[in-house]
Amino acid sequence: MNKRALILAIAVLTAGPALAADPATIDWSKIPAVKVPLFYPGQSSYEWLRSDAHKGASKETQRGDACLSCHDEDDAEKDIGNKLVQGGALEPTPVKGKNGFVELSVQAAYDARNAYFRYQWKTHGKAGIEYPYYRFDGKEWKVYGGPRLDKAVQEGKQPPIYEDRLSMMLDDGKVPGFAEQGCWLTCHDGERDLKSATKEEVAANAAMQAYKKTDVRKYLPETRTNPSDWKTGKSVEEIAKIKAAGGFADLIQWRAHRSNPVGLADDGYVLEWRNFDSGKKMFDSNLDKDTKQPKFMYDAKKFGAKAATAKQVGKKESFLIKGKNAVPFDPKAGWKEGDMLPRYVLTKDVEGSAGDNKATGSWKKGMWTVVLTRPLGLTNDDDKTLKDGGIYHVGFAVHDDNITTRGHQVSFVRTLGLGAKADIQAVMLP
Numbered sequence: 001m002n003k004r005a006l007i008l009a010i011a012v013l014t015a016g017p018a019l020a021a022d023p024a025t026i027d028w029s030k031i032p033a034v035k036v037p038l039f040y041p042g043q044s045s046y047e048w049l050r051s052d053a054h055k056g057a058s059k060e061t062q063r064g065d066a067c068l069s070c071h072d073e074d075d076a077e078k079d080i081g082n083k084l085v086q087g088g089a090l091e092p093t094p095v096k097g098k099n100g101f102v103e104l105s106v107q108a109a110y111d112a113r114n115a116y117f118r119y120q121w122k123t124h125g126k127a128g129i130e131y132p133y134y135r136f137d138g139k140e141w142k143v144y145g146g147p148r149l150d151k152a153v154q155e156g157k158q159p160p161i162y163e164d165r166l167s168m169m170l171d172d173g174k175v176p177g178f179a180e181q182g183c184w185l186t187c188h189d190g191e192r193d194l195k196s197a198t199k200e201e202v203a204a205n206a207a208m209q210a211y212k213k214t215d216v217r218k219y220l221p222e223t224r225t226n227p228s229d230w231k232t233g234k235s236v237e238e239i240a241k242i243k244a245a246g247g248f249a250d251l252i253q254w255r256a257h258r259s260n261p262v263g264l265a266d267d268g269y270v271l272e273w274r275n276f277d278s279g280k281k282m283f284d285s286n287l288d289k290d291t292k293q294p295k296f297m298y299d300a301k302k303f304g305a306k307a308a309t310a311k312q313v314g315k316k317e318s319f320l321i322k323g324k325n326a327v328p329f330d331p332k333a334g335w336k337e338g339d340m341l342p343r344y345v346l347t348k349d350v351e352g353s354a355g356d357n358k359a360t361g362s363w364k365k366g367m368w369t370v371v372l373t374r375p376l377g378l379t380n381d382d383d384k385t386l387k388d389g390g391i392y393h394v395g396f397a398v399h400d401d402n403i404t405t406r407g408h409q410v411s412f413v414r415t416l417g418l419g420a421k422a423d424i425q426a427v428m429l430p
Protein backbone atom coordinates (compact mmCIF):
# COMPACT_ATOMS: atom_id res chain seq x y z
CA MET A 1 0.00 0.00 0.00
CA ASN A 2 1.44 3.39 -0.90
CA LYS A 3 1.58 6.20 1.62
CA ARG A 4 -1.45 8.01 0.38
CA ALA A 5 -3.60 4.88 0.37
CA LEU A 6 -2.43 4.13 3.89
CA ILE A 7 -3.30 7.61 5.13
CA LEU A 8 -6.65 7.31 3.42
CA ALA A 9 -7.34 3.89 4.93
CA ILE A 10 -6.51 5.15 8.41
CA ALA A 11 -8.67 8.20 7.83
CA VAL A 12 -11.62 6.06 6.79
CA LEU A 13 -11.24 3.76 9.80
CA THR A 14 -10.87 6.52 12.34
CA ALA A 15 -13.21 9.16 11.03
CA GLY A 16 -16.17 7.10 9.89
CA PRO A 17 -19.07 8.61 7.98
CA ALA A 18 -18.32 12.19 9.03
CA LEU A 19 -15.28 12.17 6.77
CA ALA A 20 -16.95 13.51 3.66
CA ALA A 21 -16.25 17.21 3.29
CA ASP A 22 -19.09 19.67 3.14
CA PRO A 23 -18.42 21.08 -0.33
CA ALA A 24 -19.56 24.51 0.87
CA THR A 25 -16.65 24.64 3.33
CA ILE A 26 -13.85 23.57 1.00
CA ASP A 27 -11.23 26.31 0.71
CA TRP A 28 -11.09 26.50 -3.09
CA SER A 29 -8.44 29.21 -3.00
CA LYS A 30 -6.00 26.40 -2.12
CA ILE A 31 -6.97 24.22 -5.10
CA PRO A 32 -5.32 24.97 -8.47
CA ALA A 33 -7.68 26.24 -11.16
CA VAL A 34 -7.12 24.87 -14.67
CA LYS A 35 -8.40 27.10 -17.47
CA VAL A 36 -10.01 24.90 -20.12
CA PRO A 37 -10.84 26.63 -23.41
CA LEU A 38 -14.25 25.74 -24.85
CA PHE A 39 -15.26 26.49 -28.42
CA TYR A 40 -18.34 26.43 -30.60
CA PRO A 41 -18.06 23.26 -32.73
CA GLY A 42 -20.93 23.81 -35.18
CA GLN A 43 -21.56 20.60 -37.07
CA SER A 44 -18.03 19.19 -36.85
CA SER A 45 -19.34 15.67 -36.36
CA TYR A 46 -17.48 12.35 -36.29
CA GLU A 47 -18.41 12.01 -39.97
CA TRP A 48 -17.27 15.52 -40.99
CA LEU A 49 -13.93 15.06 -39.21
CA ARG A 50 -13.28 11.95 -41.28
CA SER A 51 -14.30 13.55 -44.56
CA ASP A 52 -12.16 15.43 -47.09
CA ALA A 53 -13.74 18.66 -45.83
CA HIS A 54 -11.46 18.34 -42.76
CA LYS A 55 -8.61 19.41 -44.99
CA GLY A 56 -5.40 17.46 -44.65
CA ALA A 57 -6.67 15.71 -41.52
CA SER A 58 -9.26 13.13 -42.55
CA LYS A 59 -6.79 10.24 -42.79
CA GLU A 60 -5.14 11.15 -39.49
CA THR A 61 -8.49 11.48 -37.72
CA GLN A 62 -9.63 8.13 -39.15
CA ARG A 63 -6.57 6.36 -37.86
CA GLY A 64 -7.25 7.81 -34.40
CA ASP A 65 -4.78 10.70 -34.03
CA ALA A 66 -5.43 13.07 -31.16
CA CYS A 67 -7.19 16.34 -32.03
CA LEU A 68 -4.62 18.17 -29.91
CA SER A 69 -1.74 16.66 -31.90
CA CYS A 70 -2.60 19.25 -34.58
CA HIS A 71 -4.84 21.80 -32.87
CA ASP A 72 -2.16 22.77 -30.39
CA GLU A 73 -1.46 26.41 -31.27
CA ASP A 74 -2.18 29.06 -28.64
CA ASP A 75 -5.72 30.27 -29.13
CA ALA A 76 -6.57 27.28 -31.39
CA GLU A 77 -9.94 26.91 -29.66
CA LYS A 78 -10.67 30.64 -29.74
CA ASP A 79 -9.89 30.82 -33.47
CA ILE A 80 -12.01 27.80 -34.43
CA GLY A 81 -14.97 28.81 -32.23
CA ASN A 82 -15.05 32.45 -33.30
CA LYS A 83 -14.94 31.40 -36.93
CA LEU A 84 -17.53 28.61 -36.83
CA VAL A 85 -20.08 30.54 -34.76
CA GLN A 86 -20.49 33.11 -37.51
CA GLY A 87 -21.92 30.56 -39.94
CA GLY A 88 -20.65 28.69 -42.96
CA ALA A 89 -20.32 25.10 -44.06
CA LEU A 90 -20.26 23.89 -40.42
CA GLU A 91 -23.01 26.21 -39.18
CA PRO A 92 -26.03 26.50 -41.47
CA THR A 93 -28.18 28.40 -38.92
CA PRO A 94 -25.90 30.84 -37.07
CA VAL A 95 -27.25 32.43 -33.91
CA LYS A 96 -26.96 36.20 -34.05
CA GLY A 97 -24.52 37.61 -31.51
CA LYS A 98 -23.49 34.23 -30.11
CA ASN A 99 -20.03 33.90 -28.59
CA GLY A 100 -17.68 31.33 -30.10
CA PHE A 101 -15.54 30.86 -27.05
CA VAL A 102 -15.87 30.31 -23.28
CA GLU A 103 -13.11 29.86 -20.74
CA LEU A 104 -14.02 27.26 -18.15
CA SER A 105 -12.16 27.18 -14.87
CA VAL A 106 -11.98 23.67 -13.39
CA GLN A 107 -10.83 22.79 -9.88
CA ALA A 108 -10.91 19.30 -8.43
CA ALA A 109 -10.50 17.84 -4.96
CA TYR A 110 -11.35 14.60 -3.20
CA ASP A 111 -11.47 12.88 0.14
CA ALA A 112 -12.21 9.32 1.18
CA ARG A 113 -15.85 9.57 0.10
CA ASN A 114 -16.23 11.94 -2.81
CA ALA A 115 -14.66 13.85 -5.63
CA TYR A 116 -15.53 17.56 -5.74
CA PHE A 117 -15.41 19.68 -8.87
CA ARG A 118 -15.75 23.44 -8.97
CA TYR A 119 -16.51 25.01 -12.33
CA GLN A 120 -16.68 28.71 -13.14
CA TRP A 121 -17.55 30.46 -16.38
CA LYS A 122 -18.88 33.79 -17.52
CA THR A 123 -22.26 33.74 -19.21
CA HIS A 124 -22.89 35.65 -22.43
CA GLY A 125 -26.00 37.31 -21.01
CA LYS A 126 -28.11 36.64 -17.95
CA ALA A 127 -28.20 33.22 -16.30
CA GLY A 128 -30.54 30.88 -18.19
CA ILE A 129 -32.59 29.36 -15.41
CA GLU A 130 -35.75 28.75 -17.42
CA TYR A 131 -36.96 25.89 -19.53
CA PRO A 132 -39.78 26.15 -22.11
CA TYR A 133 -43.33 26.08 -20.72
CA TYR A 134 -46.72 24.72 -21.65
CA ARG A 135 -49.04 27.62 -22.46
CA PHE A 136 -52.81 27.30 -22.54
CA ASP A 137 -54.22 28.86 -25.71
CA GLY A 138 -57.85 28.62 -24.61
CA LYS A 139 -58.17 25.06 -25.90
CA GLU A 140 -54.85 23.24 -25.67
CA TRP A 141 -51.55 23.31 -23.81
CA LYS A 142 -48.81 24.13 -26.32
CA VAL A 143 -45.06 24.49 -25.93
CA TYR A 144 -43.99 28.10 -25.28
CA GLY A 145 -40.39 29.15 -25.94
CA GLY A 146 -37.48 27.15 -27.28
CA PRO A 147 -33.72 27.00 -27.78
CA ARG A 148 -32.04 29.44 -30.15
CA LEU A 149 -31.24 26.89 -32.85
CA ASP A 150 -34.96 26.16 -33.31
CA LYS A 151 -36.48 27.49 -36.49
CA ALA A 152 -39.47 29.03 -34.68
CA VAL A 153 -37.10 30.95 -32.37
CA GLN A 154 -34.86 32.07 -35.22
CA GLU A 155 -37.93 33.33 -37.09
CA GLY A 156 -39.13 35.22 -34.04
CA LYS A 157 -42.27 33.10 -33.62
CA GLN A 158 -41.20 31.83 -30.18
CA PRO A 159 -39.10 33.50 -27.48
CA PRO A 160 -35.64 32.03 -26.76
CA ILE A 161 -35.91 30.02 -23.54
CA TYR A 162 -33.59 27.24 -22.43
CA GLU A 163 -31.61 26.28 -19.33
CA ASP A 164 -27.85 26.77 -18.90
CA ARG A 165 -25.88 23.56 -18.46
CA LEU A 166 -22.44 22.29 -17.53
CA SER A 167 -21.53 18.81 -18.78
CA MET A 168 -18.60 16.55 -18.12
CA MET A 169 -18.03 13.40 -20.16
CA LEU A 170 -15.67 10.91 -18.59
CA ASP A 171 -13.89 7.74 -19.61
CA ASP A 172 -11.57 5.51 -17.63
CA GLY A 173 -9.59 4.17 -20.58
CA LYS A 174 -12.14 1.58 -21.66
CA VAL A 175 -13.63 3.53 -24.56
CA PRO A 176 -11.39 3.05 -27.61
CA GLY A 177 -10.25 6.44 -28.96
CA PHE A 178 -11.66 8.58 -26.17
CA ALA A 179 -8.21 9.53 -24.88
CA GLU A 180 -7.41 11.03 -28.29
CA GLN A 181 -10.70 12.36 -29.61
CA GLY A 182 -12.95 12.76 -26.55
CA CYS A 183 -16.52 13.91 -27.01
CA TRP A 184 -16.26 13.94 -30.82
CA LEU A 185 -16.56 10.15 -30.79
CA THR A 186 -20.16 10.61 -29.65
CA CYS A 187 -21.19 13.39 -32.00
CA HIS A 188 -22.78 12.07 -35.20
CA ASP A 189 -24.78 13.13 -38.22
CA GLY A 190 -28.40 12.14 -37.68
CA GLU A 191 -28.57 13.53 -34.14
CA ARG A 192 -30.98 16.34 -33.30
CA ASP A 193 -29.80 19.63 -34.89
CA LEU A 194 -27.06 17.71 -36.69
CA LYS A 195 -28.52 16.73 -40.05
CA SER A 196 -31.35 15.34 -37.93
CA ALA A 197 -32.73 11.98 -38.95
CA THR A 198 -36.46 12.27 -39.62
CA LYS A 199 -39.01 10.63 -37.33
CA GLU A 200 -39.93 8.32 -40.20
CA GLU A 201 -36.32 7.24 -40.79
CA VAL A 202 -35.89 6.47 -37.10
CA ALA A 203 -39.21 4.62 -36.88
CA ALA A 204 -38.25 2.49 -39.90
CA ASN A 205 -34.85 1.53 -38.46
CA ALA A 206 -34.53 -1.90 -36.86
CA ALA A 207 -31.80 -0.92 -34.39
CA MET A 208 -33.68 2.13 -33.12
CA GLN A 209 -36.80 -0.02 -32.77
CA ALA A 210 -34.81 -2.50 -30.71
CA TYR A 211 -33.45 0.35 -28.53
CA LYS A 212 -37.02 1.75 -28.22
CA LYS A 213 -35.86 5.22 -29.29
CA THR A 214 -37.65 7.77 -31.45
CA ASP A 215 -34.68 10.01 -32.26
CA VAL A 216 -30.90 9.76 -32.63
CA ARG A 217 -28.69 11.02 -29.79
CA LYS A 218 -25.03 10.75 -28.89
CA TYR A 219 -23.58 7.29 -29.47
CA LEU A 220 -20.20 5.58 -29.37
CA PRO A 221 -18.62 4.13 -32.55
CA GLU A 222 -18.40 0.62 -31.04
CA THR A 223 -22.20 0.36 -30.96
CA ARG A 224 -22.52 0.52 -34.77
CA THR A 225 -21.27 -1.91 -37.42
CA ASN A 226 -20.45 1.25 -39.39
CA PRO A 227 -19.63 3.98 -36.86
CA SER A 228 -20.39 6.68 -39.43
CA ASP A 229 -23.97 5.49 -39.88
CA TRP A 230 -26.42 5.60 -36.97
CA LYS A 231 -28.66 3.18 -38.87
CA THR A 232 -26.21 0.29 -38.40
CA GLY A 233 -26.74 -0.31 -34.69
CA LYS A 234 -25.57 -3.59 -33.19
CA SER A 235 -27.96 -5.90 -31.37
CA VAL A 236 -29.18 -5.21 -27.85
CA GLU A 237 -27.19 -8.27 -26.68
CA GLU A 238 -23.94 -7.02 -28.21
CA ILE A 239 -24.44 -3.60 -26.65
CA ALA A 240 -25.08 -5.16 -23.25
CA LYS A 241 -21.71 -6.92 -23.60
CA ILE A 242 -19.91 -3.64 -24.37
CA LYS A 243 -21.60 -2.04 -21.37
CA ALA A 244 -20.65 -4.89 -19.06
CA ALA A 245 -17.02 -4.49 -20.18
CA GLY A 246 -17.15 -0.79 -19.28
CA GLY A 247 -17.13 0.46 -22.87
CA PHE A 248 -19.37 3.47 -22.19
CA ALA A 249 -18.68 7.10 -21.33
CA ASP A 250 -20.14 8.67 -18.20
CA LEU A 251 -22.04 11.91 -18.79
CA ILE A 252 -22.78 14.21 -15.87
CA GLN A 253 -24.95 17.25 -16.52
CA TRP A 254 -25.66 20.09 -14.15
CA ARG A 255 -28.80 21.87 -15.30
CA ALA A 256 -29.77 25.36 -14.17
CA HIS A 257 -33.51 24.61 -14.37
CA ARG A 258 -33.98 20.86 -14.11
CA SER A 259 -31.41 19.86 -11.48
CA ASN A 260 -29.92 22.88 -9.70
CA PRO A 261 -33.08 23.90 -7.78
CA VAL A 262 -33.01 20.52 -6.00
CA GLY A 263 -29.24 20.51 -5.41
CA LEU A 264 -28.38 17.79 -7.92
CA ALA A 265 -26.74 17.08 -11.27
CA ASP A 266 -28.05 14.32 -13.46
CA ASP A 267 -26.15 11.14 -14.15
CA GLY A 268 -26.12 9.55 -17.57
CA TYR A 269 -23.98 7.52 -19.92
CA VAL A 270 -23.32 7.38 -23.63
CA LEU A 271 -23.36 4.02 -25.36
CA GLU A 272 -25.87 3.28 -28.15
CA TRP A 273 -27.73 6.46 -27.12
CA ARG A 274 -27.44 9.21 -24.54
CA ASN A 275 -29.03 7.30 -21.70
CA PHE A 276 -29.95 8.20 -18.14
CA ASP A 277 -28.63 5.97 -15.38
CA SER A 278 -31.04 3.50 -13.81
CA GLY A 279 -33.31 4.57 -10.97
CA LYS A 280 -35.28 7.78 -10.62
CA LYS A 281 -33.84 11.09 -11.78
CA MET A 282 -34.69 14.59 -10.53
CA PHE A 283 -36.92 15.76 -13.38
CA ASP A 284 -39.89 14.32 -15.17
CA SER A 285 -42.17 15.47 -17.98
CA ASN A 286 -45.10 17.54 -16.79
CA LEU A 287 -47.35 16.35 -19.61
CA ASP A 288 -49.89 13.56 -19.31
CA LYS A 289 -49.54 11.65 -22.58
CA ASP A 290 -53.17 10.52 -22.60
CA THR A 291 -55.01 13.72 -21.66
CA LYS A 292 -52.42 16.06 -23.28
CA GLN A 293 -52.68 18.22 -20.17
CA PRO A 294 -50.10 19.03 -17.49
CA LYS A 295 -49.72 16.61 -14.60
CA PHE A 296 -48.89 19.25 -12.00
CA MET A 297 -49.70 22.92 -11.40
CA TYR A 298 -48.47 25.43 -8.84
CA ASP A 299 -49.90 25.42 -5.35
CA ALA A 300 -51.51 28.90 -5.39
CA LYS A 301 -50.87 29.29 -1.65
CA LYS A 302 -47.13 28.94 -2.23
CA PHE A 303 -46.59 30.41 -5.70
CA GLY A 304 -49.26 33.11 -5.57
CA ALA A 305 -51.20 31.65 -8.51
CA LYS A 306 -51.89 28.24 -10.00
CA ALA A 307 -50.03 29.20 -13.19
CA ALA A 308 -47.34 31.60 -14.34
CA THR A 309 -47.73 34.23 -17.05
CA ALA A 310 -45.39 35.21 -19.89
CA LYS A 311 -44.42 38.33 -17.91
CA GLN A 312 -43.04 36.19 -15.10
CA VAL A 313 -40.65 34.22 -17.32
CA GLY A 314 -37.14 34.81 -16.07
CA LYS A 315 -38.34 37.01 -13.22
CA LYS A 316 -39.93 34.77 -10.65
CA GLU A 317 -38.43 31.53 -9.50
CA SER A 318 -40.76 29.34 -11.47
CA PHE A 319 -39.31 25.90 -10.78
CA LEU A 320 -42.14 23.45 -10.17
CA ILE A 321 -41.03 21.17 -7.35
CA LYS A 322 -42.83 18.23 -5.78
CA GLY A 323 -43.11 18.58 -2.01
CA LYS A 324 -42.58 22.36 -2.32
CA ASN A 325 -44.95 24.15 -4.65
CA ALA A 326 -46.43 21.49 -6.97
CA VAL A 327 -49.92 20.02 -6.63
CA PRO A 328 -51.77 17.66 -9.00
CA PHE A 329 -53.24 19.42 -12.03
CA ASP A 330 -56.93 20.27 -11.76
CA PRO A 331 -58.51 20.36 -15.24
CA LYS A 332 -61.50 22.25 -13.82
CA ALA A 333 -59.51 25.06 -12.22
CA GLY A 334 -60.76 27.65 -14.72
CA TRP A 335 -57.76 27.89 -17.03
CA LYS A 336 -57.44 31.06 -19.10
CA GLU A 337 -55.57 31.78 -22.30
CA GLY A 338 -51.98 32.67 -21.45
CA ASP A 339 -51.71 30.50 -18.34
CA MET A 340 -48.33 28.78 -18.31
CA LEU A 341 -46.92 25.78 -16.49
CA PRO A 342 -43.36 24.38 -16.58
CA ARG A 343 -42.67 21.48 -18.94
CA TYR A 344 -40.83 19.60 -16.22
CA VAL A 345 -41.59 18.87 -12.61
CA LEU A 346 -38.68 18.36 -10.22
CA THR A 347 -38.12 16.19 -7.17
CA LYS A 348 -35.47 15.80 -4.51
CA ASP A 349 -36.50 12.18 -4.10
CA VAL A 350 -34.08 10.57 -6.52
CA GLU A 351 -33.35 6.86 -6.40
CA GLY A 352 -30.54 4.54 -7.42
CA SER A 353 -27.75 5.30 -9.84
CA ALA A 354 -29.61 8.27 -11.37
CA GLY A 355 -29.24 10.16 -8.10
CA ASP A 356 -25.49 9.87 -7.54
CA ASN A 357 -24.39 13.43 -8.29
CA LYS A 358 -25.06 16.41 -6.06
CA ALA A 359 -24.45 19.94 -7.27
CA THR A 360 -25.11 23.54 -6.37
CA GLY A 361 -24.74 26.46 -8.71
CA SER A 362 -24.98 30.18 -8.08
CA TRP A 363 -24.79 33.05 -10.55
CA LYS A 364 -23.13 36.28 -9.49
CA LYS A 365 -21.68 39.18 -11.47
CA GLY A 366 -22.26 37.39 -14.75
CA MET A 367 -20.55 34.17 -13.69
CA TRP A 368 -21.77 30.72 -12.74
CA THR A 369 -20.00 28.87 -9.96
CA VAL A 370 -21.03 25.22 -9.83
CA VAL A 371 -19.75 22.73 -7.27
CA LEU A 372 -20.37 19.08 -8.12
CA THR A 373 -20.03 16.21 -5.66
CA ARG A 374 -19.52 12.73 -7.08
CA PRO A 375 -19.08 9.72 -4.78
CA LEU A 376 -15.90 7.66 -5.15
CA GLY A 377 -16.10 3.91 -5.61
CA LEU A 378 -19.48 3.69 -7.33
CA THR A 379 -20.21 0.13 -8.42
CA ASN A 380 -23.30 0.68 -10.61
CA ASP A 381 -23.10 -0.87 -14.07
CA ASP A 382 -23.76 2.53 -15.66
CA ASP A 383 -21.09 4.51 -13.76
CA LYS A 384 -17.38 5.10 -14.16
CA THR A 385 -15.75 4.48 -10.79
CA LEU A 386 -13.66 7.35 -9.47
CA LYS A 387 -10.91 6.22 -7.12
CA ASP A 388 -7.75 7.42 -5.43
CA GLY A 389 -4.87 7.24 -7.88
CA GLY A 390 -7.20 6.95 -10.88
CA ILE A 391 -6.58 8.72 -14.20
CA TYR A 392 -9.46 9.58 -16.52
CA HIS A 393 -10.11 11.33 -19.82
CA VAL A 394 -12.61 14.15 -19.63
CA GLY A 395 -14.38 16.53 -21.98
CA PHE A 396 -16.39 19.57 -20.89
CA ALA A 397 -19.27 21.52 -22.39
CA VAL A 398 -21.23 24.61 -21.47
CA HIS A 399 -24.68 25.41 -22.85
CA ASP A 400 -25.14 29.15 -22.52
CA ASP A 401 -27.67 31.76 -23.58
CA ASN A 402 -30.83 29.73 -24.24
CA ILE A 403 -29.53 26.95 -26.42
CA THR A 404 -29.32 23.17 -26.51
CA THR A 405 -27.87 20.27 -28.57
CA ARG A 406 -24.81 21.28 -30.65
CA GLY A 407 -25.18 24.95 -29.64
CA HIS A 408 -22.71 24.40 -26.79
CA GLN A 409 -19.08 25.31 -26.37
CA VAL A 410 -16.91 22.22 -25.94
CA SER A 411 -13.36 21.24 -25.00
CA PHE A 412 -10.78 18.99 -26.55
CA VAL A 413 -10.10 16.04 -24.26
CA ARG A 414 -8.12 16.51 -21.02
CA THR A 415 -6.83 14.14 -18.35
CA LEU A 416 -8.11 14.13 -14.79
CA GLY A 417 -6.09 12.50 -12.02
CA LEU A 418 -7.13 11.82 -8.45
CA GLY A 419 -3.84 12.32 -6.69
CA ALA A 420 -2.15 11.29 -9.95
CA LYS A 421 -0.36 13.39 -12.55
CA ALA A 422 -2.81 14.83 -15.09
CA ASP A 423 -3.94 18.06 -16.77
CA ILE A 424 -6.45 18.49 -13.97
CA GLN A 425 -5.14 17.12 -10.70
CA ALA A 426 -7.68 16.53 -7.98
CA VAL A 427 -6.13 17.53 -4.66
CA MET A 428 -6.65 15.34 -1.63
CA LEU A 429 -8.37 17.36 1.07
CA PRO A 430 -6.75 17.55 4.50
Ligand code: HEC
Pocket (backbone or CB within 6 Å): 041, 044, 049, 053, 054, 055, 056, 057, 060, 061, 065, 066, 067, 068, 069, 070, 071, 080, 083, 180, 181, 184
Ligand atom coordinates in the same frame (compact mmCIF):
# COMPACT_ATOMS: atom_id res chain seq x y z
C1 HEC B 1 -3.60 15.86 -38.73
C2 HEC B 1 -3.92 17.06 -38.04
C3 HEC B 1 -5.32 17.23 -37.49
C4 HEC B 1 -5.99 16.40 -36.63
C5 HEC B 1 -5.53 15.09 -36.03
C6 HEC B 1 -7.26 17.03 -36.39
N1 HEC B 1 -7.38 18.18 -37.08
FE1 HEC B 1 -8.98 19.43 -37.15
N2 HEC B 1 -8.11 20.52 -38.59
C7 HEC B 1 -6.81 20.37 -39.03
C8 HEC B 1 -6.53 21.39 -40.02
C9 HEC B 1 -5.21 21.57 -40.74
C10 HEC B 1 -7.70 22.17 -40.14
C11 HEC B 1 -7.92 23.38 -41.01
C12 HEC B 1 -8.53 22.99 -42.30
C13 HEC B 1 -8.90 24.19 -43.09
O1 HEC B 1 -8.31 25.24 -42.94
O2 HEC B 1 -9.84 24.06 -43.86
C14 HEC B 1 -8.67 21.60 -39.22
C15 HEC B 1 -9.96 22.08 -39.05
C16 HEC B 1 -10.79 21.69 -38.04
C17 HEC B 1 -12.06 22.30 -37.73
C18 HEC B 1 -12.71 23.40 -38.55
C19 HEC B 1 -12.12 24.71 -38.23
C20 HEC B 1 -12.29 25.70 -39.32
O3 HEC B 1 -11.49 26.63 -39.30
O4 HEC B 1 -13.15 25.56 -40.18
C21 HEC B 1 -12.55 21.67 -36.64
C22 HEC B 1 -13.84 21.97 -35.92
C23 HEC B 1 -11.60 20.66 -36.27
N3 HEC B 1 -10.56 20.69 -37.14
C24 HEC B 1 -11.77 19.81 -35.20
C25 HEC B 1 -10.94 18.71 -34.97
C26 HEC B 1 -11.22 17.71 -33.99
C27 HEC B 1 -12.41 17.73 -33.04
C28 HEC B 1 -10.26 16.77 -34.09
C29 HEC B 1 -10.12 15.47 -33.32
C30 HEC B 1 -11.24 14.55 -33.41
C31 HEC B 1 -9.36 17.20 -35.14
N4 HEC B 1 -9.81 18.38 -35.65
C32 HEC B 1 -8.23 16.51 -35.53
C33 HEC B 1 -5.92 19.41 -38.61
C34 HEC B 1 -6.21 18.35 -37.77
